[in-house]
Amino acid sequence: MKFICVGRNYAAHAMEMGNALPEEPVIFLKPDTALLRNNSVFFLPAFTDNIHYECELVFRICKDGKNISQRFASSYIDAVTAGIDFTARSVQNKLKDKGLPWELSKAFDSSAAIGKFIPLKDVSLNNIPFELRKNGAAVQSSNSAKMIFTLQKLIAFVSAYITLRAGDMLFTGTPEGVAQIQKDDMLEGFIRGQKLLSVRVK
Secondary structure, three states, X not given: OOXXXXXXXXXXXXXXXXXXXXXXXXXXXEOHHHEEEOOEXXXXXXXXXXXXXXXXXXXXXXXXXXOOOHHHHHHHEEEEEEEEEOEEHHHHHHXXXXXXXXXXXXXXXXXXXXXXXXXHHHOOOOOOEEEEEEOOEEEEXXXXXXXXXXXXXXXXXXXXXXXXXXXXXXXXXXXXXXXXXXXXXXXXXXXXXXXXXXXXXX
8 A cells, every 4th residue: 555645736735835836746655654544643753843734635546557547537546535644844845955855754654644534426526625623723625626636637647657556545735724733733634524534743
């Protein structure tokens, strides 16, 4: 199982980070050791004092696929949840300034929080509202309709380079509103008002 992640897939987030809008999807990976299950504790790592939350829609791959066409892409996913791509922001900025890969800032242990999955039959792929609340207050709120690259485009693009396997997770990018977390923060992810993810920061 691997995490396939998309960067800069919401225009407002790209702008808040000072990045140009991408002409094609920006892709990076997280290993299976990045998994943080629902109702778990996220322990702030010792290598940085600047971890940001990034709430995202996460889709579960249900069968193997390579060179998948957009026409058939939706048949390769069976469920969706709210997730958090934890990011070591100061580490990422240092790596970006040097033109180096982002993995140390994105792929560290427990950096991919995954909520409870709901079946796709319960949602409309191109109209999925989602939200992140920190300590009860909404800090990120968006909809899959605002993605720069649709889910179908992402699956087709990624599978041209990387074989998708059943059980893989596709993080589809975060909207605006990312910010630093602190010890004892409570993070909760919602889809259509249903709480699917809960993470306590320690």
